[in-house]
Each structure stands twice: as C-alpha cells, then as structure tokens.
Amino acid sequence: MSDSLEEEREQIREQKKRELQHRLENGGELGEDAAVTPSEPIAIEGQDHLEAVVDEHDVVLVDCYADWCGPCQMLEPTIEALAEESDAAVAKVDIDRHQRLAQQLGAQGVPTLILYAGGEPVERTVGAQSKGQLEKLIDRHSTSA
Incomplete structure (x- = not known):
C-alpha cells in the first residue's frame, strides 16, 4: 500500500512540476489568480x-x-x-x-x-x-x- 501512496505522491510532484514549467514558459507568475488547468x-x-x-x-x-x-x-x-x-x-x-x-x-x-x-x-x-x-x-x- 505504501508503494501505491508513493507512486501517487510522485505523480502529484510531476504534475506540479509540469504546471510550474508551463507557467514559467508562458510568462505567468506564480502569484497570479488564474490557475493553470492540469492536463x-x-x-x-x-x-x-x-x-x-x-x-x-x-x-x-x-x-x-x-x-x-x-x-x-x-x-x-x-x-x-x-x-x-x-x-x-x-x-x-x-x-x-x-x-x-x-x-x-x-x-x-x-x-x-x-x-x-x-x-x-x-x-x-x-x-x-x-x-x-x-x-x-x-x-x-x-x-x-
């Protein structure tokens, strides 16, 4: 069960990395109101x-x-x-x-x-x-x- 939890945590981390990268590439600031919609x-x-x-x-x-x-x-x-x-x-x-x-x-x-x-x-x-x-x-x- 802990392997599954760790996999989910890693997926969340990867998703957050992609969101951050998308914001940075598109000139968005981390503090902006509009959240990037996850893909x-x-x-x-x-x-x-x-x-x-x-x-x-x-x-x-x-x-x-x-x-x-x-x-x-x-x-x-x-x-x-x-x-x-x-x-x-x-x-x-x-x-x-x-x-x-x-x-x-x-x-x-x-x-x-x-x-x-x-x-x-x-x-x-x-x-x-x-x-x-x-x-x-x-x-x-x-x-x-």
Whole structure:
C-alpha cells in the first residue's frame, strides 16, 4: 500500500512540476489568480485536497470511481481526454480509499461525476457518460466562453 501512496505522491510532484514549467514558459507568475488547468486528472487525497482543487479552478469535474467498476474503467479514457482537452480541471476520487469523502459527495453509485463551477456543485451524473455529454456539461458552466 505504501508503494501505491508513493507512486501517487510522485505523480502529484510531476504534475506540479509540469504546471510550474508551463507557467514559467508562458510568462505567468506564480502569484497570479488564474490557475493553470492540469492536463491530467488530479488524484484527490482527501477533503482538504478536494476543497483546494475546487477553490483553485473555476470549473472542476470530479469523478468518483472504483478500480473494480466496469463502467468506471470504460469512462477512464474519456476522463483523461477531458483533462487534456477541456478548460475544466478533472479530479478523481477513489471511493474505496476515500469512503468518507465519497459519502460526503453523495456518491451512492459509481461512476458518479460532479461538476463544480465557482466553487459550488452545479451538476451531478451517475453512470458512464459520453465525452460529448460531459463536454456539454463543462461548456455550460465554463466562464471562459
């Protein structure tokens, strides 16, 4: 289990390095208000981490998933593509590792997708969704349009 935790920490470190590099290459300053949207899903490590991600980004799509869930596995390529292509930050909550958080989010089935805009949950879907459906949800709440 500690190897898995260390792998996730390393992924977070690498993601932060990429974000920093992107900001530096694009002339952005570390203190600017607009956060760089990560191009990969963010592995959520608890309630505080989720709150920080939601506070940092205008639009966040949260995927509550389980490794054993077939529809979650089918949705994974879509989630990764949305993280790379959309203006929304994409976050993932492993409901087995973070049962209390999943319960607080109201994830009674998986996958449960919750869209946050302006720090508040604005949309919720349960079950596998098409990329087009999720893009429409994100676009409907995106402030950069």
